[in-house]
Amino acid sequence: MKISEIAALAGVSPAAVSRYLNGGSISEEKKQKIRQVIEETGYVPNVAARSLRQQRSNSIGVIVPKINSDSVSNLMEGVSSVLSRSGYLTIFGNAGNDKKQELDYLRMMQEVRLAGIILMGTVLTPAHISFFKESEIPIVVCGQNHSSVSCIYHDDRRAAREMARHIIRKGRRKLAFVGAVEADVSVGLNRRLGVEEAMREAGLNPEELARTQVRFTLNEGSRGMNEILEGGFVPDGVVCATDTLAVGAIQALKERGFRIPEDISVGGIGGGMAGAIISPALTTVQLFHKESGEKAAQLLLSMIEYSREHSGEKLPLTHTMLGYRLIERESV
Numbered sequence: 001m002k003i004s005e006i007a008a009l010a011g012v013s014p015a016a017v018s019r020y021l022n023g024g025s026i027s028e029e030k031k032q033k034i035r036q037v038i039e040e041t042g043y044v045p046n047v048a049a050r051s052l053r054q055q056r057s058n059s060i061g062v063i064v065p066k067i068n069s070d071s072v073s074n075l076m077e078g079v080s081s082v083l084s085r086s087g088y089l090t091i092f093g094n095a096g097n098d099k100k101q102e103l104d105y106l107r108m109m110q111e112v113r114l115a116g117i118i119l120m121g122t123v124l125t126p127a128h129i130s131f132f133k134e135s136e137i138p139i140v141v142c143g144q145n146h147s148s149v150s151c152i153y154h155d156d157r158r159a160a161r162e163m164a165r166h167i168i169r170k171g172r173r174k175l176a177f178v179g180a181v182e183a184d185v186s187v188g189l190n191r192r193l194g195v196e197e198a199m200r201e202a203g204l205n206p207e208e209l210a211r212t213q214v215r216f217t218l219n220e221g222s223r224g225m226n227e228i229l230e231g232g233f234v235p236d237g238v239v240c241a242t243d244t245l246a247v248g249a250i251q252a253l254k255e256r257g258f259r260i261p262e263d264i265s266v267g268g269i270g271g272g273m274a275g276a277i278i279s280p281a282l283t284t285v286q287l288f289h290k291e292s293g294e295k296a297a298q299l300l301l302s303m304i305e306y307s308r309e310h311s312g313e314k315l316p317l318t319h320t321m322l323g324y325r326l327i328e329r330e331s332v
Contacts, residue, residue: 003017003018003021006034006037006038006041006043009037009041010030010033010034010036010037011033012030012033012034016030016034017034020034020035020086021086021087035085057112057113057114057115058087058088058089058115059088059089059090059091059114059115060083060088060089060090060091060114060115060116060117060118060297060300061090061091061092061093061105061109061114061116061117061118062076062079062090062091062092062093062117062118062119062120063093063095063102063105063106063109063117063118063119063120064076064092064093064094064095064120065095065096065097065102065120065122066094066095066096066097066216067094069216069244069272070243070270070271070272070273070274070289071143071242071270071272071287071289072120072289074289074290074293075120075142075289075290075292075293075296076092076293077290077293078289078290078291078292078293078294078295078296078297079118079293079294079296079297080293081293081294081297082293082294082297082298082301083297083301086301088115088301091109091114093105093109097122097215097216099123099125099127099128102119102128103125103127103128103131106119106128106131106135106139107131109137110135110136110137113137114137115137115138115304116137116138116139116140116300116301116303116304117135117137117138117139117140117300118139118140118141118142118293118296118297118300119139119140119141119142120141120142120143121141121142121143121144121146121151121186122143122144122184122187123181123183123184124141124144124146124185129146129148129149132146132148132149133148138150138300138303138304138307138314138315139300140152140296140299140300140303141153142292142293142296143186143292144184144185144186145185145186145319145321147317147319148317149317150299150303150315150317150318150319151318151319151320152292152295152296152299152320152322153186153292153319153320153321153322154186154287154288154292154321154322154324155321155322155323155324156186156187156190156191156194156269157190157191157193157194157197158194158324159191159194159269159285159287159324160190160191160192160193160194160195160198160239160241160269160285161194161195161197161198162194162198162285162324162326163194163195163239163267163268163269163283163284163285163326164194164195164197164198164199164237164239164267165198165201165202166267166283166326166328166332167237167238167239167265167267167332168198168199168202168204168237170237170261170265170332172235172236172237172265173204173236173237174208174233174234174235174236174237175195175199175204175208175209175210175235175236175237175238175239176209176210176211176225176228176233176235176237176238176239177191177192177195177209177210177211177212177238177239177240177241178211178212178214178221178224178225178228178238178239178240178241178245178246178248178249179191179192179211179212179213179214179224179240179241179245180213180214180215180216180241180242180245181213181215182213187241187242188213188241191239191241191269192209192211192241195209195239196209210228210231210233210235211228212224212227212228214245216242216244216245217244217248218244218245218247218248218251219248220245220248221240221244221245221246221247221248221249221251221252222248222249222251222252223248223252224245224248224249225238225248225249225252225253226252229252229256235264236263236264236265237264237265237266237267237332238253238264238265238266238267239267239269240266240267240268240269241269242268242269242270242272243268243269243270243271243272243274243275243282243284244268244270244272244274245268246266246267246268246275246282246284246331247268247274247275247278247282249266250266250278250280250282250331253266260280260330260331261280261330261331261332265283265331265332266282266283266331266332267282267283267284267285267331267332268282268283268284268285269284269285269287270284270285270286270287270289271284271285271286271287271325271327272284275329276329279330280329280330280331281329281330281331282329282330282331283326283327283328283329283330283331283332284326284327284329285324285325285326285327286324286325286326286327287322287324288322288323288324291322292322295320295322299318299320302315303315
């Protein structure tokens with residue numbers, strides 16, 4: 001099926017269909033008409049042929065730190081929904097929490113002249129920053145905020161502050177933080193600072209916050225919680241940098257005979273599926289990872305189109321912060 005046939009069925013111009021497929025500007029009414037025809041006919045754009053005709057790549061690289069997490073799967077769902085609708089292919093790279101592998105993916109994707117790259121960032125090293133500044137193709141980073149690259153990121157500091165405030169409002173005064181390495185500025189550093197801000201507001205001394213740094217796994221959450229307890233500090237409230245760490249912390253506490261939340265309140269950050277199905281169900285601050293992926297893909301497509309229409313000129317860098325939502329369940 002040709003674009004002209006899609007246009008005839010939708011009652012719009014072929015140019016409108018072309019703009020829809022390429023992520024260009026088009027009215028919502030026309031979008032709905034074209035989308036309905038595409039869904040009914042099962043039309044799939046011939047991306048390879050179109051790339052050859054236009055002498056440009058219609059593939060976009062997406063690099064993530066790991067694949068076994070709710071945040072990554074939700075982000076990928078958001079990215080894929082936008083890119084597939086616009087006729088772009090996705091080249092996926094799983095860095096396995098290896099910074100060298102991540103940089104290798106970035107360099108490879110530039111060398112093969114992909115249209116652009118979306119990176120789900122964790123630790124941004126000087127080598128990353130140098131690559132961003134020198135890159136010849138558009139890049140959008142999700143999950144971190146840095147002045148050298150366009151970013152879609154979460155309000156991590158205030159999200160953690162909201163969770164700590166909620167725990168403190170329940171009468172908890174002895175807080176612990178099961179966190180991540182602080183080279184990961186968003187998750188490790190900013191979320192810890194948010195907890196400390198909530199403590200100051202409540203008249204508590206943030207220097208008394210018991211904290212540990214672990215990797216992003218359930219077992220590490222358990223290990224971090226045990227490390228705090230074995231150090232002689234028994235909290236009555238625990239904020240964890242992610243939901244996965246919170247599930248691990250709850251597991252460790254229950255194994256030691258503590259009741260959740262009667263003895264110790266535990267809260268997470270993220271809003272992942274695991275927290276909703278454990279017992280007690282996890283109180284969390286939901287972050288909008290799918291929306292992050294959607295906005296990153298939309299921004300990247302805008303950057304690509306602008307560059308193509310203006311002979312390689314780049315759009316000004318964009319930094320967009322997303323919100324959060326407290327979800328109250330049983331663990332606090």
